[in-house]
Amino acid sequence: xxxxxxxxYLKVVTTKVWxxxxxxxxxxVALALLVNGAIVTNEIQHGHETQSLNTLAGMLYTSGxxxxxxFAAIIGTLLITNEFRHQTATATFLATxxxxxxxxxxxxxxxxxxxLYALICTVIAIxxxxxxxxxxxxxxxxxxxxxxxxxxxNLVAFGVWAVLGIGIGTLLQNxxxxxxxxxxxxxxxxxxxxxxxxxGQAWNLDWLRGTFYYLPYGATQVMTSAGKLDAHAPxxxxxxxxxxxxxxxxxxxxSWLTTKRDIS
Amino acid sequence: xxxxxxQGPQWGQxxxxxxxxxxxxxxxxxxxxxxxxxxxxxxxxxxxxRIRAVDNLSFTVEPGSVTGFLGPxxxxxxxxxxxxxxxxxxxSGVATIGGRPYQDLGSPLRTVGAALEASSFHLxxxxxxxxxxxxxxGGLPESRADQVLQLVGMTPAANxxxxxxxMGMKQRLGLAAGLLGDPQVLLLDxxxxxxxxxxxxxxxxxxxxxxxxGRTILVSSHLLAEVAQTVDDVVIIAHGQSRRQGKVAxxxxxxxxSVRVRTSHVDQLLTALGSQAAVRRTxxxxxxxxxxxxxxxxxxxxxxxxxxxxxxxxxxxxxxxFLQYTRTGAGIR
Numbered sequence: 001x002x003x004x005x006x007x008x009y010l011k012v013v014t015t016k017v018w019x020x021x022x023x024x025x026x027x028x029v030a031l032a033l034l035v036n037g038a039i040v041t042n043e044i045q046h047g048h049e050t051q052s053l054n055t056l057a058g059m060l061y062t063s064g065x066x067x068x069x070x071f072a073a074i075i076g077t078l079l080i081t082n083e084f085r086h087q088t089a090t091a092t093f094l095a096t097x098x099x100x101x102x103x104x105x106x107x108x109x110x111x112x113x114x115x116l117y118a119l120i121c122t123v124i125a126i127x128x129x130x131x132x133x134x135x136x137x138x139x140x141x142x143x144x145x146x147x148x149x150x151x152x153x154n155l156v157a158f159g160v161w162a163v164l165g166i167g168i169g170t171l172l173q174n175x176x177x178x179x180x181x182x183x184x185x186x187x188x189x190x191x192x193x194x195x196x197x198x199x200g201q202a203w204n205l206d207w208l209r210g211t212f213y214y215l216p217y218g219a220t221q222v223m224t225s226a227g228k229l230d231a232h233a234p235x236x237x238x239x240x241x242x243x244x245x246x247x248x249x250x251x252x253x254x255s256w257l258t259t260k261r262d263i264s
Numbered sequence: 265x266x267x268x269x270x271q272g273p274q275w276g277q278x279x280x281x282x283x284x285x286x287x288x289x290x291x292x293x294x295x296x297x298x299x300x301x302x303x304x305x306x307x308x309x310x311x312x313x314r315i316r317a318v319d320n321l322s323f324t325v326e327p328g329s330v331t332g333f334l335g336p337x338x339x340x341x342x343x344x345x346x347x348x349x350x351x352x353x354x355x356s357g358v359a360t361i362g363g364r365p366y367q368d369l370g371s372p373l374r375t376v377g378a379a380l381e382a383s384s385f386h387l388x389x390x391x392x393x394x395x396x397x398x399x400x401x402g403g404l405p406e407s408r409a410d411q412v413l414q415l416v417g418m419t420p421a422a423n424x425x426x427x428x429x430x431m432g433m434k435q436r437l438g439l440a441a442g443l444l445g446d447p448q449v450l451l452l453d454x455x456x457x458x459x460x461x462x463x464x465x466x467x468x469x470x471x472x473x474x475x476x477x478g479r480t481i482l483v484s485s486h487l488l489a490e491v492a493q494t495v496d497d498v499v500i501i502a503h504g505q506s507r508r509q510g511k512v513a514x515x516x517x518x519x520x521x522s523v524r525v526r527t528s529h530v531d532q533l534l535t536a537l538g539s540q541a542a543v544r545r546t547x548x549x550x551x552x553x554x555x556x557x558x559x560x561x562x563x564x565x566x567x568x569x570x571x572x573x574x575x576x577x578x579x580x581x582x583x584x585x586f587l588q589y590t591r592t593g594a595g596i597r
Contacts, residue, residue: 007401014393015386087384090351091394091441094378095401097350097367102401263351264343 004096004105008079012113017078021071022120028071029064029121036063037132044136057141058150058226060129064121065154069161069220072114073182076165079106080254081175089263103255106166114162118155126151146226153240154224160247164216167250170258189215197232206232219243298363301327301448301480303348307357310343310504317343319504320357325482325497327448330475332495332512333484336590340504341484342380345453349378361449373402377442378451383434387427391418391437394426395444404444412440416470432463439470450474452483456490468494488586492516502590519585523558525551526574527565536568537561552578 012018040056080103083089096102130140141147165182172178193212200208210232212218222229222239234242295304303325310318318340325331335341346352348359350366358365361376369375385394395409413422416436421429429437435455442450455471456464471494475481485491488498498515500508508515526549527533533551537543542554553561558577565572 003400003403007397010393010397010400014390014397015388082386086386087381088386088394090380090384091398092401093351094349095373095398097369097372260353262346262353264346 001101001105004101005108007092007095008102008105008109011082012075012079012109015082018075018113021075022117025064025068025071025117025121026124028067029124032063032066033060033125033128033132036060037128040132041136044133044138052226053138054141054144054146054226057129057133057144057147058224060132061122061125061147061151062154062224063125063129065118065157065220065224068117068121069114069157069217070182070186072110072117072158073161073165073168073186074179075113075117076106076110076162077169077178077182078165078175079110080166080169080258081173081178084173085175093263099259100255103166103170103258107163107251110162110166111159114158114160115155118158121158122151122154144226149236150224150226153236156240157220157224157243160243161220163247163251167247167254170254171250186217189217193218200232210234213239214242216243216246219246295358295360296363299327300362302363303359303361303449303480303482304363305344305348305357305359308344308347308354308359309356310340310347310352311355317504318347321501321504321506322357323499323506323509325480327480328478329497330471330481330483330495331497331499332488332491333482333499333501334488334491334586334590335484335486335501335507337486339486339501339590341486341501342453343504344501345378345380345451345482345484348451349376349380371403371445373398373404373445373447375445375447376449376451377445377447378453379435379438379442379455380453381438381457385426385434385437388425390423390425391429391433391440392422394437395441398441398444402445408444412443415443416440417466431458432460432466435459435463435467439467447479449480450482452481454484454486456485464490487583488515489582492582500586500589507589515585516582519579519582520554522552522554522578523556523561524574524576524578525553525561525565525572527551527570527572529570532568533565533570533572536564536570549573 036059040060043051043056083092092102093099126142130142133140168181168185169178172181190212193215196211197209200206200211210230213222213230213233218233219239219242222233223236223243225236233239293306295306305324306322308318308321309316321340321344333341333344343352344359347354348361348366361369366372366376385391392409392413395412396406399406399408410419410422413419416439418433418436418440421433426434426437435458439452439455442452452471456467459467471481471483475494483491483495492512495512498508498510498512499506525533528549530545530549530551534543537553541556544552544554546552558575562572562575
């Protein structure tokens with residue numbers, strides 16, 4: 001397995017996609033820190049009545065997550081769809097005819113990459129976030145269990161989205177199709193979820209109101225927020241279970257398909 | 265774990281009892297007989313949605329022999345090779361290498377090397393990195409990448425991206441990938457496809473070198489003449505079915521030999537040859553005579569006192585022999 005992991009690791013670092021994504025990620029973190037910094041500063045100056053300090057701190061420390069999880073998912077998807085796009089699947093499965101092992105190695109490497117991206121985001125967001133808070137005369141909140149939990153779960157979020165990315169890649173095989181599907185799923189689930197929740201609000205249907213938080217991106221937000229986001233949202237661990245379930249389903253189905261497929 | 269051995273007349277004898285390994289007693293047709301380097305294809309069939317790409321195909325390649333796997337485009341050669349390599353599932357039948365299906369080989373790259381189509385590379389990756397990735401996956405030292413690149417003469421281009429490679433260079437890289445584990449068995453799918461004459465000459469020489477090292481080689485081609493000088497045996501298929509198997513020498517013997525004679529006394533020679541001879545008169549001064557030796561024609565001419573300007577043996581086109589086995593409609597289905 002170490003050989004396979006090295007093989008998959010080499011596949012990532014021998015093309016330039018991973019650092020192009022990293023550049024995009026750094027841009028996303030910078031943008032998110034600007035926006036979140038403004039929101040948090042405004043909230044604190046107005047007595048942070050609507051959201052607790054922990055929630056605000058958590059928001060700062062997970063800056064970059066919004067696009068970051070998408071980047072992690074795309075890295076995961078590329079790891080598998082590259083094999084089909086460039087027909088390297090032939091050589092890959094000749095070297096390792098037990099295809100499940102290849103998929104498992106890809107999952108591990110993709111999750112690792114997701115975690116690396118998350119770490120880079122976090123390492124940048126914590127000192128700058130803490131500086132923004134102290135600029136408003138507020139402590140960093142890093143001693144708070146809820147905030148630490150959010151920071152750690154943010155790492156999990158990147159990992160799970162990488163798994164989701166691989167799952168969709170194994171399912172669709174087509175590279176462009178997979179990336180487009182991911183982007184549509186990412187923004188689409190927010191849009192559809194948001195609309196359904198709004199409809200629930202308008203017609204006073206309680207079961208509809210929480211829809212947003214049960215779709216992949218909403219569940220990720222639930223998982224990585226300190227405190228409850230919304231009365232209709234599940235608890236943080238419910239969000240985590242949901243996100244893990246989405247990842248697991250995509251992974252299991254995709255792996256099964258890959259072991260069955262003819263490689264030609 | 266050894267899979268259950270299919271029973272029935274086409275499989276020959278049932279499996280040897282567990283623990284029994286005396287090769288002498290093992291039936292020749294048992295696809296699971298643990299004979300290193302031997303390729304067995306037994307009753308292999310692949311049904312795609314509508315097309316039966318490979319149809320009850322059986323053949324063996326003995327260790328150390330070089331076999332040409334021939335057939336027109338679309339005959340099922342690539343599908344067969346991919347089934348042998350576990351890349352495509354079989355509808356029925358078995359394909360083994362050294363007595364095991366590819367998926368059950370302990371370290372496949374050390375046992376079997378394959379060079380399939382030459383387009384299977386990530387264009388933005390260097391040739392050397394492509395090979396390093398395979399080394400890591402196959403449990404081989406990454407230094408093997410540089411060794412095989414040297415072997416195929418690709419060292420100068422090792423650190424260039426594949427997108428800058430010519431067709432010939434891609435073929436060489438594919439071959440290098442197949443040689444990474446220094447395997448005893450090599451499966452090559454149309455290795456000269458898309459090569460220029462110089463590339464073809466290089467590839468032929470290289471394959472001859474590999475064969476001389478005693479490796480088992482199964483090389484596919486849609487041209488008999490292409491491999492005739494390199495291979496010992498041939499398996500000719502068309503429409504997924506076996507059409508002819510045997511020594512290439514026997515096949516060559518089937519190619520009709522004629523004697524070409526040029527003389528200004530054609531009529532005299534015709535009389536001397538008699539009525540039995542299969543003679544074609546191609547011009548006022550030229551004859552083709554089938555199924556005789558040039559020595560015989562010379563003797564007859566000498567006895568008849570016919571002056572001859574030119575006497576030569578003409579080998580009929582090899583492709584004609586090949587076509588005779590495969591010509592049953594186009595390969596496109």
